[in-house]
Amino acid sequence: MISVLPVGALGANCIIVASDATKEAVVVDPGADDQAIHQEVARRGLKVTAIINTHGHIDHIGGDAALKARYGCPLMIHKDDARMLTDAGANLSFFTGEPYEGPTADRLLTDGDEVPVGDLVLKALHTPGHTRGGICLLVLEAAEVAAGDLPRPLALLSGDTLFAGSVGRSDFPGGSHTTLIRSIKEKLLPLPDDLDVIPGHGPETTIGDERATNPYLD
Numbered sequence: 727m728i729s730v731l732p733v734g735a736l737g738a739n740c741i742i743v744a745s746d747a748t749k750e751a752v753v754v755d756p757g758a759d760d761q762a763i764h765q766e767v768a769r770r771g772l773k774v775t776a777i778i779n780t781h782g783h784i785d786h787i788g789g790d791a792a793l794k795a796r797y798g799c800p801l802m803i804h805k806d807d808a809r810m811l812t813d814a815g816a817n818l819s820f821f822t823g824e825p826y827e828g829p830t831a832d833r834l835l836t837d838g839d840e841v842p843v844g845d846l847v848l849k850a851l852h853t854p855g856h857t858r859g860g861i862c863l864l865v866l867e868a869a870e871v872a873a874g875d876l877p878r879p880l881a882l883l884s885g886d887t888l889f890a891g892s893v894g895r896s897d898f899p900g901g902s903h904t905t906l907i908r909s910i911k912e913k914l915l916p917l918p919d920d921l922d923v924i925p926g927h928g929p930e931t932t933i934g935d936e937r938a939t940n941p942y943l944d
């Protein structure tokens with residue numbers, strides 16, 4: 727139900743979260759290679775109902791325009807990164823020699839917002855520090871959310887906030903290392919040890935592994 731496709735020159739992980747029950751899907755961080763992303767969507771017979779950007783850097787948003795045009799679905803990003811979608815300087819594409827200014831967001835997310843996808847829910851956790859409006863996404867079962875129990879998350883998509891053995895850079899505009907570490911400690915480390923974490927770049931990890939071994943989180 728979760729496909730991970732490294733895309734573009736920086737190998738950003740584009741993540742397709744799909745409901746096996748309804749075949750509805752959300753595309754998270756289509757940074758580039760929209761054709762390859764669509765091939766995976768088509769191969770699995772999915773209907774894309776939303777695009778979500780974990781933050782506004784070019785390696786995570788570069789395919790927004792092509793995929794939004796193809797699927798006609800809403801584009802979502804945290805409100806504090808919304809401006810980066812349409813500003814080639816702020817999204818850093820200006821510095822690659824290929825300035826990119828894409829479509830505006832259709833829905834601005836804030837901490838705790840939920841995006842339904844079939845029998846799943848993606849819940850936004852605002853984790854500023856890499857950018858002001860960076861978010862992580864918890865993948866939850868809709869039935870557990872509706873029951874009001876403390877849901878057991880299926881996965882965490884951590885964007886450029888937390889990586890296996892590392893954390894996101896904070897030297898770009900809007901970044902703050904202190905804020906980033908606080909976001910991780912307050913929002914991510916309380917999650918279950920065995921929770922699978924799919925970062926915005928590189929290999930998967932778990933919350934427990936990062937709590938135990940990540941040198942930035944002492």
Ligand SMILES: [Zn+2]
Binds near residue numbers: 781783856886
């Ligand atoms: Zn980034």
Ligand SMILES: [Zn+2]
Binds near residue numbers: 736738783785886
């Ligand atoms: Zn990135």
